[in-house]
Amino acid sequence: MRPLARFENVGLRYGTDAEVLRDISFRLDAGTFMFLVGASGAGKTSLLKLLYLNRRPTRGRVTLFGEDIGSIERKKLPALRRRIGVVFQDFRLVDHLSCFDNVALPLRIEGVVESEVQAHVGELLEWVGLTKRAHARPHTLSGGEQQRLAIARAVIARPDLLLADEPTGNVDPQMAQRLLHLFQELNRLGTTVVVATHAVHLLPQVPTAMVLRLDRGEMRDPTGSLRHPPGSQRQAAIHEAGRAAE
Amino acid sequence: MIPDWIRPRAERFRFLPAEQAARGSLPWIVALMVALAVLGMAAGISLVSGVGVMKDGLAQRFTVQIVEPNPDIRADKVAATVAALEGRDGISRIRVLETAELRELLEPWLGSGNVGEDLPLPAMIDAEAESPALLNHVAASLERDVDGARVDDHAGWLAPVARLAWVLAIVALAAALLLTAAMAAIIVLGVRAGLTRHAETVDVLHLIGAEDRVITQLFQYRFGMVAALGAVTGFLVALLLIFAIGRLITALGSGLVAAAGLPWWGWVMVVMVPVVAVMLSTITARITVERSLADVL
Numbered sequence: 001m002r003p004l005a006r007f008e009n010v011g012l013r014y015g016t017d018a019e020v021l022r023d024i025s026f027r028l029d030a031g032t033f034m035f036l037v038g039a040s041g042a043g044k045t046s047l048l049k050l051l052y053l054n055r056r057p058t059r060g061r062v063t064l065f066g067e068d069i070g071s072i073e074r075k076k077l078p079a080l081r082r083r084i085g086v087v088f089q090d091f092r093l094v095d096h097l098s099c100f101d102n103v104a105l106p107l108r109i110e111g112v113v114e115s116e117v118q119a120h121v122g123e124l125l126e127w128v129g130l131t132k133r134a135h136a137r138p139h140t141l142s143g144g145e146q147q148r149l150a151i152a153r154a155v156i157a158r159p160d161l162l163l164a165d166e167p168t169g170n171v172d173p174q175m176a177q178r179l180l181h182l183f184q185e186l187n188r189l190g191t192t193v194v195v196a197t198h199a200v201h202l203l204p205q206v207p208t209a210m211v212l213r214l215d216r217g218e219m220r221d222p223t224g225s226l227r228h229p230p231g232s233q234r235q236a237a238i239h240e241a242g243r244a245a246e
Numbered sequence: 247m248i249p250d251w252i253r254p255r256a257e258r259f260r261f262l263p264a265e266q267a268a269r270g271s272l273p274w275i276v277a278l279m280v281a282l283a284v285l286g287m288a289a290g291i292s293l294v295s296g297v298g299v300m301k302d303g304l305a306q307r308f309t310v311q312i313v314e315p316n317p318d319i320r321a322d323k324v325a326a327t328v329a330a331l332e333g334r335d336g337i338s339r340i341r342v343l344e345t346a347e348l349r350e351l352l353e354p355w356l357g358s359g360n361v362g363e364d365l366p367l368p369a370m371i372d373a374e375a376e377s378p379a380l381l382n383h384v385a386a387s388l389e390r391d392v393d394g395a396r397v398d399d400h401a402g403w404l405a406p407v408a409r410l411a412w413v414l415a416i417v418a419l420a421a422a423l424l425l426t427a428a429m430a431a432i433i434v435l436g437v438r439a440g441l442t443r444h445a446e447t448v449d450v451l452h453l454i455g456a457e458d459r460v461i462t463q464l465f466q467y468r469f470g471m472v473a474a475l476g477a478v479t480g481f482l483v484a485l486l487l488i489f490a491i492g493r494l495i496t497a498l499g500s501g502l503v504a505a506a507g508l509p510w511w512g513w514v515m516v517v518m519v520p521v522v523a524v525m526l527s528t529i530t531a532r533i534t535v536e537r538s539l540a541d542v543l
């Protein structure tokens with residue numbers, strides 16, 4: 001299968017600081033569900049930034065949708081980014097727009113006709129339970145509502161790759177389950193999903209998921225952590241991650 | 247109020263929040279600059295063209311002045327000169343100025359009543375030559391043949407005035423150009439401030455997949471609108487002033503300034519000022535955004 005993304009000895013540093021990611025190598029096949037786990041500051045968000053084209057690697061090679069991200073031309077980026085949906089850790093909702101307009105943003109940027117926008121956004125808001133807040137401004141929402149709004153915006157345009165940074169951090173366990181089900185549903189429909197999370201108890205819910213563990217910028221157990229056949233290393237890794245979390 | 251085909255999508259869907267600039271000082275600054283540039287250009291152009299008009303009218307006119315204290319000899323010389331002039335092809339409208347006319351001409355300088363009967367006056371003969379070349383030729387031969395004759399071509403008097411008019415016009419044009427540059431600089435600052443204020447939103451728009459074009463069009467549109475508002479205001483104010491000044495000049499009724507006035511090409515240039523101001527603002531905004539965005543991934 002053709003890899004959707006491939007990391008080869010990737011290093012990333014911010015400015016002149018020490019590398020926050022070192023020697024990251026893995027491939028992400030289309031249709032995969034991947035968990036990205038690791039302690040706070042391990043580099044999960046940094047790795048996602050490489051995947052959502054917010055940073056170029058400072059070392060090594062990142063290939064995404066067949067393009068080398070280290071050398072890709074700026075003008076090719078928008079088309080790639082439209083294939084990626086991102087739930088940012090800090091949501092990045094656009095505060096001067098209503099909830100409805102926030103979710104509509106990716107469609108409107110693509111130039112989708114307004115009647116379709118209205119229908120799709122309405123449906124999705126319904127799904128994440130925000131229909132009543134459609135015309136509210138994001139800052140008036142609760143943390144969990146903002147999170148759901150951010151997720152709605154990330155998935156509205158049916159991306160090929162969905163990146164979610166700690167998407168269940170602010171919601172109750174039931175909502176966390178529902179959101180995870182949404183991601184699984186999208187995954188079943190063909191979307192490649194990467195979820196960065198501390199919440200290792202979510203891992204067993206997606207038995208087919210691949211787990212990438214980061215430890216202070218390095219891949220922990222690089223061979224074992226990539227593809228886990230059900231019931232073997234994956235379980236061990238989850239176990240280990242669980243212990244680390246405690 | 248503004249039709250959708252002018253407003254870019256990014257503006258219709260408010261990808262960036264409405265800008266304060268439209269309600270702030272920027273339109274007034276543009277208005278002031280456009281008004282000053284229009285006034286400067288109008289003044290410069292009407293000066294230059296006014297002098298040109300006068301020069302055209304005077305180019306072929308000349309006066310022969312004969313300085314001779316003895317009235318009898320003077321009369322002979324005048325007769326000889328008139329004969330010489332009449333004998334030539336291409337010389338027309340020969341006229342000997344009467345003594346009374348000469349007195350009148352002198353009165354403003356000497357005071358009325360002070361120009362006595364006994365004051366010796368030179369004789370003056372006005373005439374018009376067909377061409378400047380003929381004028382020069384006639385002047386040379388008259389000054390050689392008639393003792394005490396001096397020929398003044400009227401255009402010659404205007405030369406320093408024309409030079410001054412040109413200098414003033416160039417100064418006015420330079421001032422207009424500097425004002426234009428200053429306006430562009432203010433637009434650059436305004437756009438940069440706008441980009442900084444909305445940096446986070448611009449970032450999100452980029453990450454969601456917006457092309458630079460979306461943001462460029464938005465800024466281009468907003469600053470174009472602000473500039474248009476300012477330019478129209480400034481232009482109307484300048485027009486009012488030009489008409490007011492025009493009336494004052496007409497009221498003077500002097501021959502020199504009667505020739506002043508904007509020729510048709512002057513009006514075209516003056517109308518171009520606000521148009522150029524809006525175009526320049528739009529282009530400046532565009533380039534500023536493009537340059538700023540080229541630095542981010």
Ligand SMILES: Nc1ncnc2c1ncn2[C@@H]1O[C@H](COP(=O)(O)OP(=O)(O)OP(=O)(O)O)[C@@H](O)[C@H]1O
Pocket residue numbers: 014017020038039040041042043044045046047089
């Ligand atoms: N913009 C930045 N400039 C400099 N250093 C940064 C920047 N962003 C992150 N870092 C550093 O990089 C390291 C990894 O940060 P990152 O945000 O990737 O961690 P994380 O795994 O997402 O953590 P968390 O679970 O708390 O979100 C941290 O030490 C952080 O201080």
Ligand SMILES: [Mg+2]
Pocket residue numbers: 044045046089165
């Ligand atoms: Mg993070």
